[in-house]
Amino acid sequence: MLYREALNKAIDEAMAVDETVVVLGEDVGLYGGSYRVTEGLIARYGEKRLIDTPIAELSIVGNAVGMAMGGLRPVAEIMTANFALLAFDQIINHMAKYRYMSAGKITLPMVVRFPQGVSRQLAAQHSESYEQMLSAVPGLIVFAAGDVNYAYHALKYAILSDDPIVFIEHELLYNKKGEVDLNAEFDPFKARIVKEGKDVTIVSYLKMVDDVMAAVPEIEKQLGKSCEVIDLCSLNPIDFKTLESSLKKTGSIVVVEEDHKMGSYGAQIISWAAEEMFYSLDAAPLRISGADVPIPYNRRLELASIPTPDSITEQIVSWAGNNGI
């Protein structure tokens, strides 16, 4: 199954079990979603539940907040992370705060989902990542779907949950293939150990997990050590338990993220390691991030602005040398 099909299946099944689930966004209905995530759903559920909206993101989220107040379970799709900026007032001032400000009198069972990150030459206004800002907002749960299984289970969970959840996808993952495991118990708040290892813990999320996995054979070959790769999955709250046991085993931590380095999400993980895990560390923590520039259009420059399997390998090997790993 493809990642976008897994997302579609999650929405489809949630809509089938709960008639109050509605989907709203630009091109989500007749068009089937700009990444085909909502394809076919309008035929099954009608336009009352697959709501095509104008290109007005503030209202997509603002209306979803009101729908949740009024008794529905809205799933708002924003076409890309950069457009979500127009809805940040609604996400941060309304979606995240009504429950706390009203002392629990208002509950917002809603999801805002959008893809983010560098795709292929979409330039600076269609390529950014905002997990750092949204994970810093108390009152929001933030999931980041890095694989097909998580995409399905976590989105279905999010839609049927009573909390406001930001569900982040990646531009380049929609055609990723994978299996959905319907038998295993699933906890969307739990980090995923993608590969076990004993010498270096590499923490990542979204598409960078794939890039790390692509780099790992070469890293292991050059270092003669084994890497443990963790996909964080839930960016807020963070599954520190899984991180802690990995870090205690390996004594080291590397965070790989696509976002700009300044004020990045990964800095939070490094900060946790320095504050809470200092005496378990045998090496200085390493953060591999994107460049602090608006994402350029030119392919060569674009690739130079984010971590790639080659640059990840190079930086980890060099760091290992400096830290005696």
Place this chain on the structure above:
Amino acid sequence: MNKLLAEEIYYDMVLGRLFELAAKEHYMAGDIAGFLHLDIGQEGFSVAAMKAFEKGDVFTTYREHVMAISRGIDPQAVMAELFGKASGISRGRGGSMHLFDPSHFFYGGDAIVGGQIPNAVGCAYARKFLGQEDGVMVVFGDGATSGGAFFESLNNASTKKLPLLFLCENNGYAIGTKITRVAPFEKQAKKAEPYMLTMEVDGMDAVAVYKAVKEAQHLIQDGHGPVFLEAMTCRYEGHSMSDPGNYRSKEELEICKAKDPIERMEKVLHETYLLSSEQIDTLRQRAQKVVDDAVEFATAAPEPELEELYTEVFCKGCANVVS
């Protein structure tokens, strides 16, 4: 309007005025902090709108104490909220600007100018979807009608023919700036005209506001789609307690106060419903007692426990935080 309702509206207006005066006094005394936006001068508008839109959901702004009380929320719980106490309607979390009570179909209490309008649009969609026909009313000021959230909402509500009443309280000032300095016209209904039926009412006349809101609610319930109703009002105080309101001349304020909605309603009670001065005095005394009790209750109410800090960030059992 029958006599009982007229009395009720008058009583709520007086209650609102006295409540606001008490809030002002206790703000000055330091019992109430933060931003406090008083509704003095606009009680007729606030009360009549709530009474007329009896059933249905209400979304409003940070100038909402009088509306909340008139909606049926206990004045003691409102005053305690202003005092930031645990017995407040939002248990001291929200303060003056964030009063919520879904059991009275009252959805705040939003302090982002215009931010509640798209929420009301969504709620109207939900109510229509669920087959509930009372409709939704969203109250906002003239200042909000220049923002994007307002225009997006006009577009969406009219496209979907939602049962939504846009109720604009036009007091002529966007915070401290005269509306005509930042908008091309004095009456903001013009902005809504291409999208929906617009109506205007004298917001200082409670009876007229009541009738207009009733009429508008019937229209939105009849599948007419959204309606925009603009009420021209005056607020006597500054935008909030931190605004001395120096941008208005004494003369302008005097003209304002000559239209006092409470005095007008009192006249209606006398002339149309033949209430005696004694009967009116009794209503006033009853309201004063309620306000005094509310202040007493708020003063004595306990501070929130420190454990409250982390409660209700998420639903119980939802944010299954990994430990």
